[in-house]
Amino acid sequence: MKQALARAIGGVAMIGLLAVSAACADDSSGSGDTATGSTCDLKIAFFGALTGGNAQLGINIRDGAKLAVDQYNTKNADCKVGLVEKDSAGDPAQASGLATSLVADTKLLGVVGPAFSGESKVANPILSKEGVVIITPSATNPALATQGDKTFHRGLGNDASQGPGAANYIKTVLKAQKVFVVDDASEYGKGLADQVKQVLGATVVDSAVVKEQQVDFGAVIDQVKGSAADAIFWGGYYREASPFLKQYRDAGGKAKFIAGDGVKDQAFVDGAGAANAEGAILTCPCVPPEKAGGTFAADYKAATGREAGTYSAEAFDAANIMLEGIKAGNTTRDKLETFVDSYQGQGVTTKFKFQENGEIDPASVAVWAYKVEGGKVVAEQETPK
Structure with missing residues (x-):
């Protein structure tokens, strides 16, 4: 260094x-x-x-x-x-x-x-x-x-950078028309999901809240499928995201899956199953x-x-x-x-x-999109500004 x-x-x-x-x-x-x-x-x-x-x-x-x-x-x-x-x-x-x-x-x-x-x-x-x-x-x-x-x-x-970055990726790269937003009510998960909702606006067709350590997501999955969403944004951690995505794919769900840095780990892929996680997008304000x-x-x-x-x-x-x-x-x-x-x-x-409030200089911030490919999380691109 x-x-x-x-x-x-x-x-x-x-x-x-x-x-x-x-x-x-x-x-x-x-x-x-x-x-x-x-x-x-x-x-x-x-x-x-x-x-x-x-x-x-x-x-x-x-x-x-x-x-x-x-x-x-x-x-x-x-x-x-x-x-x-x-x-x-x-x-x-x-x-x-x-x-x-x-x-x-x-x-x-x-x-x-x-x-x-x-x-x-x-x-x-x-x-x-x-x-x-x-x-x-x-x-x-x-x-x-x-x-x-x-x-x-x-x-x-922070999430005021990551949320808009994820939302812009959903709009301009994935070109999703209907987005369903899920959060786990944590300080992190809800905060990130709120940032995404704010940028996506009317593109968000519905939302749901799950609990930390929840293991059965049947009701939420029914809600997602009923919304006809073509993309799901997950605000939370991989502990819940992995079983949710596995259950959603097992139930025939086809929507694209996008989540933030709390899900960006190989443990998410291993928990959901490589085939279920394939193509998932994980954003992170990290290099x-x-x-x-x-x-x-x-x-x-x-x-x-x-x-x-x-x-x-x-x-x-x-x-x-x-x-x-x-x-x-x-x-x-x-x-x-x-x-x-x-x-x-x-x-x-x-x-x-x-800066005076402890935040890093905005000029030093970059938000990256990572993609699950072949069972691995790989860097794809910086998200659109």
Whole structure:
């Protein structure tokens, strides 16, 4: 990842680097905390699902952040940074307790995550109140930037970008005439579906709400078939999308299937069945992992034995921004927050510059359409602007 430490701080950054080295030498025991000037054994955290029905998205993010930390520690073996893992299972009800445990650790400076919008809504105020830096590589609900959480940053476009991108693809590429919209009532799913509805307008012929962890979709399928829709947009996650699409295809449903980033994972294809998922379109404000800069794709595969997945590269960038700040001597929560607020640099996914509300510069946002072909999710094109 090509990032310039001296982008705006010049000699000050060099002084900071010397200070870090000196502090590491003075604190070989790692027993102090950030309030007293100790700068070794600091930590950042991953916050997201590692278990549960949507775990693969969280695992992708965790592994991207872990790659960044492992590479950093290889280069800085005398003053390492730890990675704390907090498994939310994608459940907002667990977010408060996890966030509270993180802020209690004075060595903990920042969080890569939370991964999902629902858990972010709960956790972000707790993290922000105590000055913990937040860079989410995946939570896309626009409302997260309006909660007043001063340490919040989003490392990609939000659903106000993705929703119109998906809707424009449905109109101009698929040329759908009748669209049925489904959402799961989650902060993410409903928010994305509402954005799509707003752009499609009268093209939306009907809509339905499903429940998280629902397994029987017969009533919704009857509603979809009765609407004569030629396209379905799904606002939600792959845990429910997979059985829905399988049941819909088994019932003879032929409408094209479009969904957002919460469905963009191989687990969706495997759950629905490759034949049922064939041709499905999945949008995401994320860069195709194979198009990430530098040696990221090869490094990720070497470290994990797998191809990089959805949000792996975005998490790698989020972690590296924090690590760069720590390396430059920003070894308290306040200092790291100031560093991230003013950060400008090129990551493997995009060029980073955060606005006052924590959103990434709109010029850095791209929404991609991915397509299921031959049982695999492959990048197709950027969605029409």
